[in-house]
Structures are given as C-alpha cells and as structure tokens.
Amino acid sequence: MNASLAPKEGKPLYSLLMQKLLKKMASSMKPDERLPAEREISLQYGVSRATVRQALAALERMGRIYRVQGRGTFVSPQKVHQGLPGFYSFSTAMKKLGKTPLSLVLSFSEREAEEYLAEKLKVHPGLPIYQILRLRLADNEPMLLETSYLPVERFPGLTKQALEESTMYRLFRSRYGVEINHAIEAFQSVQTDARTAQYLGMSRAVPSLRIERFTYERGRIIEYTESFARGDQFVYTVRLEPSAKEEFS
Amino acid sequence: MNASLAPKEGKPLYSLLMQKLLKKMASSMKPDERLPAEREISLQYGVSRATVRQALAALERMGRIYRVQGRGTFVSPQKVHQGLPGFYSFSTAMKKLGKTPLSLVLSFSEREAEEYLAEKLKVHPGLPIYQILRLRLADNEPMLLETSYLPVERFPGLTKQALEESTMYRLFRSRYGVEINHAIEAFQSVQTDARTAQYLGMSRAVPSLRIERFTYERGRIIEYTESFARGDQFVYTVRLEPSAKEEFS
DNA sequence: AGATGTAAGTGGTACGTACCAATTTGGAGA
C-alpha cells in the first residue's frame, strides 16, 4: 500500500508519518493489533527507519502504541483515558465532555510581586506582575475560580480584552511565541473559603480542590496559577510517564 | 577533558553519558549555563552525535536541561521541583522530605471482580483480584489510606508477607518483571468518611484528597489504587509534559 | 511425540553523513 507521504511542507517528515499512522490505527486497526515492523513501515512509506522510530517514539509517549522488543509494535487499548492532554486546558477538557466552556475575566490588574509571590514565581520581589482573576464555567455552571500571575516583562501589552477574546494558552502561543517546556501541578484538599463559596455558588460544607500550577518555559516560570474547584463536581486527571530517572536508583 | 566513557557494561552508552553529564552539571555548572555543543560533546566523550542527542533528549524530558535551536543546550534552573519522580512513590517521596516512611498491610485478600471493579480495571467481571488495604505513615504519623486492586493472573503467588518486606513497586520490578508504561491519576476533594477519619486519626471536618491511580503495562491496567489522604497535611505534586499531540490542533 | 537448538524476525543501540533552520557574530557598507 505504498502510501508515499504527502508533500505537505512546513511539517517534518516524522510528524506527517505520525498522522498517517494515527489515521490508519483509528480507521482499520483494533486494540493490541500489531503494526507493521519498523523496517516494513520504512519501505511502505519510503522513509528511513530512523524517521519511523522517531514517529513511533512520539506515538509511544502519547500512549497510542506500545512496543515489545522481539515481538513488535502494538495499538494501545483503553480508549477511555486516551487523548488526555499533556497539559490541562479547561476549554478543551470541557469540549471533550460535550460542555460549553466559558471564561469570565473578573479582574485584571498589574502589581509588584511581594515576597510571597516572588517566591512562587522565583523572581525578585518588586517585579511587575499581572494578576488575573477568572471564573470558568461549563454550560453556565461555575466550576473553577482561577487566579493567575504572569511576569509583565514576558507578556508586554497584555490586556483584559485580549484575554476575553481568546484563551490564555492560545494567546501565549500566537502572540508571545511561548514554547512551554513542562508544568508542575500541586493538589490539595481544603475547606472552602467564603469567597470561593460565593463565586462557585456552593456551600462551605463542600470541600474544594486547590490546584497550583507552575508553567515553565526554558527552565523559567512564566505562569503561576492558583485555582479552586468545587469538590463535588470536579475530578482532575493527569497522565504520568516514568522519567528516565528510574534507571539511576 | 577527554573523559572516555567507563567500560561499565550492561547499560547502554547513552545512559552512561547521561550519568556523566548529570554529574558534571551538579558539580561544576550553574543554572542557565551552556553545555558544550552536541558536536563538541561527541568529540569529548568519543561517541557519535546521535548518541549524544539520545542522552540529551532524555535529560530534556527529565527537565534537567533545555535546548534552543541556534543557541545551545542549557542547565535548567529551579532546583525546587527538580527530581520529582515521574511516578508517585510514597516511600521515595517521604525519604526526600527527610521523613521515615512506613507501610502497614491492614488486610490482604483475594476476591472476584464485581462489576464496578471490573469496569475500573477493564477486565471481565469474575476475574480473580487481590485486594490490599494499606496504611502509609511518615514518622509514625498516618498520612494515606490505600486500597489497591491487582489481577491475580499478573502477580501469581503474591503474599501479604512479601508486601510487608518490600515495597509494591520494587516487587513489581524484581519479582514480576513489570515494565510500567504510564499511569493515569485522578484527584478529587471529598468529605472525609468515617473509616478514613478513624484510620488517619483526623476529624471528619477536615476534607480528604481522593486519589485514583491506574497503572498501565503494555496498554493494559495492572493496578488500580484508590487512596485517601488527609487534606491538612498532604499536597500532591505532579509534573506534566506537553504531549506531542499539540502538533495536531 | 517431545525436547532442543537454530534461524528468522523484531525492536534497541550505535555509528556515520548530509543538509536545514534558527541564532549569534562580526565585518562591510552607508
């Protein structure tokens, strides 16, 4: 089925191959079914084995395939948890659940980082910081109360309007060329405080999930967000992968 | 400084190079300092550039370095969140905090998966399952109440004693040759139930963090664990990486 | 028929080469 890769320019070859393989798996393969051998794929698509391996490695990291030495490469089962975004995005998560996301910017201000905040962002106290308070809703139901802190120097000219018209991460990419490296998130179960209870329209008897997120670009924190979610409606899911570190234990 | 790699057999070359580079960064480099160019490392250690890139890719995934096309490779700053295990291990996490971990196996039994559990584990109802109830303590303070479910067929001959003598993940590796592919975790803030309150020695007024973990091997669930942690003492931290998926949006 | 060992097939590691893309550097020119 010599399907030579499309001449779609701009994207690297291994990325195009990934798309081809994803499509093939989705349309005509079952869980645990074996994919062609690497050398076979190499021939079929007219690319080198190194390129095939690069594509397969990415698919493996996405959890779409698994590889066993000596046996082959196989389609991962378990559709349920599949397609979990590596990074949490309220908008996309809600869309996947068939709900309509809405984001209200309650306040937008610029301030200087006091000691506590400077500590969180790992910057010098006094550095100008945006503070953004947002209420996230799904089908008009309040779900999350988020306070984000961004260094002004990394996002010059950011306005409340821009945030209301787009999503934060889309702005990051399109307007500021942000390339996120990784993020750290911390979860804690807490009693609901008065303000959160009011905004989320819930009783203080219901506990809240406190989520802190540190987003890194080039080893530097470019976003710190503290969120509160209502415990009775919100389940937060993440996907973990073994860090190569385990080899050194 | 031609430091030819040790003749340490058994481990692949790129892995040895990783160790060398980690040691070098820890001992003589500062955050944001540039590492030698890939071609330079290749010469210094007498390995091919492909091997160097394999080692650097792994270090990048670990968050220890970051790379910028045209500029170079740099040491990541932010020691604080560094060394976060990709997978959560109560034992290692507590040791890092300087606390002494202890694990009590409260009960160990074999049963058949009823519908609810079969759903969670994605197996057929009726399949034999181990049920393990454990209390995890740090410095003799109860921290976590865990209930784990494992398919018997994957862990034949598992005993309560074995679990008490080792840690679960160590057993997985050494005795059953488990190769974890990835894990999914779900967090939820809940009101503390009576049993949890009793075991953890806390008031029911304090909320709990409910953690579900699904551990995958070769695309199949080999462990489902439901944990409850006391909200006033427990912060759960994870590291997220962008899945290659973002390229397809 | 069963046990055994060999060959074939698969992914894993490692080498080398070439060129592309982004960034920095420094010299030529205004």
Place this chain on the structure above:
DNA sequence: TCTCCAAATTGGTACGTACCACTTACATCT
C-alpha cells in the same frame, strides 16, 4: 556610529549501515 548582510555556530531532521537483545517459529534430533 549605525545598519545590514554574510558567515559561523548550534540544534533539528533525514538518510544509510551495522550489530545486539529478545522473541517466535520451525526444523532437527532423541
């Protein structure tokens, strides 16, 4: 002095080759 462009440097992509480690299938021997 400043601006601009070319060269050098760096990581990114892609090719090819060779061999190793592990698994499976099959032929051979007992």
